[in-house]
Amino acid sequence: MAQASSSAAVRRDPSDYNAVVMLHDYEYNPSQVAHTAANNAVPREFLTSTGLARLLKGEHGWAAEKIPDDMWYLCRFERGDAPVCFMVPKTYLSIGAKQKVFTSPHFRTNTGARTWIRRTIPATPFMPELHRFTTGCAMGSICKNKNKSANQDAEIRLAPDLKYTISDAVIEQTEFKLQQSLQLWFDITADLSRYPRPWVRVPDVGLYDNFATASSLAMYIDSHDEEADVWTETQIFSMDVLGPVNKDGINTPQAWLKSMKMIMLLEGIQLDSTSEHFPQRAYSVASMQYAEYDHLQQTLSWTDVTHPRKTIPIPKLMSFERNADLLISKFPDLPIGMSQRPDRIYLGSARKACDFCVWNAKQMWQSKCEGDTRACDPCKTYLNRPCTWTFDMRALPESTLDRLLYRRGHVVDGKSMALAQRTIPKPSGGERLMEILSERSEGVD
Numbered sequence: 358m359a360q361a362s363s364s365a366a367v368r369r370d371p372s373d374y375n376a377v378v379m380l381h382d383y384e385y386n387p388s389q390v391a392h393t394a395a396n397n398a399v400p401r402e403f404l405t406s407t408g409l410a411r412l413l414k415g416e417h418g419w420a421a422e423k424i425p426d427d428m429w430y431l432c433r434f435e436r437g438d439a440p441v442c443f444m445v446p447k448t449y450l451s452i453g454a455k456q457k458v459f460t461s462p463h464f465r466t467n468t469g470a471r472t473w474i475r476r477t478i479p480a481t482p483f484m485p486e487l488h489r490f491t492t493g494c495a496m497g498s499i500c501k502n503k504n505k506s507a508n509q510d511a512e513i514r515l516a517p518d519l520k521y522t523i524s525d526a527v528i529e530q531t532e533f534k535l536q537q538s539l540q541l542w543f544d545i546t547a548d549l550s551r552y553p554r555p556w557v558r559v560p561d562v563g564l565y566d567n568f569a570t571a572s573s574l575a576m577y578i579d580s581h582d583e584e585a586d587v588w589t590e591t592q593i594f595s596m597d598v599l600g601p602v603n604k605d606g607i608n609t610p611q612a613w614l615k616s617m618k619m620i621m622l623l624e625g626i627q628l629d630s631t632s633e634h635f636p637q638r639a640y641s642v643a644s645m646q647y648a649e650y651d652h653l654q655q656t657l658s659w660t661d662v663t664h665p666r667k668t669i670p671i672p673k674l675m676s677f678e679r680n681a682d683l684l685i686s687k688f689p690d691l692p693i694g695m696s697q698r699p700d701r702i703y704l705g706s707a708r709k710a711c712d713f714c715v716w717n718a719k720q721m722w723q724s725k726c727e728g729d730t731r732a733c734d735p736c737k738t739y740l741n742r743p744c745t746w747t748f749d750m751r752a753l754p755e756s757t758l759d760r761l762l763y764r765r766g767h768v769v770d771g772k773s774m775a776l777a778q779r780t781i782p783k784p785s786g787g788e789r790l791m792e793i794l795s796e797r798s799e800g801v802d
């Protein structure tokens with residue numbers, strides 16, 4: 358009985374779902390709850406280490422089905438790439454209005470000065486609280502690569518004074534078309550902590566203070582194939598993590614700087630001064646609107662926010678000595694420095710390189726782990742810090758990210774970008790709150 362109604366629920370029209378919010382934290386053992394047909398569908402990766410399914414107070418979801426005895430609801434919550442169904446007792450839920458479809462004429466994207474909408478995505482056990490910035494854009498400016506006339510890069514103006522170039526490799530893989538309207542969105546963690554799968558992955562300790570802040574941002578493009586009526590979400594990554602090094606041997610951390618500038622633009626952050634790496638104190642938006650979304654009531658309101666909204670000290674270059682001290686205090690148990698390189702038993706038979714060089718090799722860099730007693734050349738040049746030696750590289754979150762990326766589809770080893778794609782439901786419901794583009798007005802430059 359429960360089995361039949363559960364599977365029917367999944368096929369129901371999404372507008373039948375009621376918004377729900379968790380009133381309390383809730384953990385349960387899926388195999389011990391009566392309605393096992395739904396619970397067996399909870400993927401293992403969403404269970405805790407002790408095999409419990411976990412939901413947190415305040416999480417937003419959807420009641421997909423009321424189980425006949427009225428004590429339980431089959432609910433959908435966002436987990437990773439897709440909604441997952443969980444059985445939740447009625448007493449743990451606040452049940453609100455039915456799902457609404459939001460459409461919006463809020464995108465006026467006829468110039469580089471563009472309108473952005475920010476909304477807050479509540480934390481889940483697998484993702485910190487996020488600020489999601491959405492705008493409409495079109496592949497308006499696809500320019501011929503000067504050296505290879507067959508290839509094309511595409512330029513998106515994030516702001517009049519900040520452009521983003523999507524490489525030809527990505528264009529080919531995504532089949533984005535000229536003038537196709539797209540939804541561009543960025544996620545930035547609300548506390549600027551590391552995003553689980555960021556646009557650029559950098560270590561905690563590096564050239565600048567608060568180095569990992571650049572890894573708080575992720576970039577996505579949603580595109581619609583009109584013939585097949587299929588929406589595709591494409592996550593875009595930077596592959597050039599920290600290069601290139603100029604002829605004086607100094608690293609210009611291009612991707613790191615780009616990420617920091619995008620964060621400045623979207624969060625309305627102004628620097629207190631300028632430098633060679635940060636020639637502008639701030640970047641401009643035409644309009645930033647904060648969408649306040651009441652999940653239970655299914656209402657949406659808008660507030661115009663003036664930018665910039667706060668001033669912070671300019672990021673500071675770290676000295677080698679300060680980075681060495683920081684590494685020792687952050688990782689007191691880790692061998693630090695080239696001279697501290699552990700023996701083969703500790704590192705494993707195949708490994709000779711330091712943490713950063715192993716990590717680099719995964720990102721398709723050529724790097725030789727040689728240098729002086731404190732640092733190999735890559736650590737010195739790109740991070741200005743000593744080498745570190747982690748016992749089990751699989752414990753590094755980066756390797757988890759790589760596995761996730763491969764599992765999710767494909768990675769393009771283009772010159773500067775990688776991407777992961779998946780098909781998504783039509784982005785029209787309150788569940789994802791994706792606004793429908795009403796215009797395709799971004800002109801060709």
Ligand SMILES: [Zn+2]
Nearest residue numbers: 711714726733
């Ligand atoms: Zn090395």
Ligand SMILES: [Zn+2]
Nearest residue numbers: 711733736744
């Ligand atoms: Zn090193």
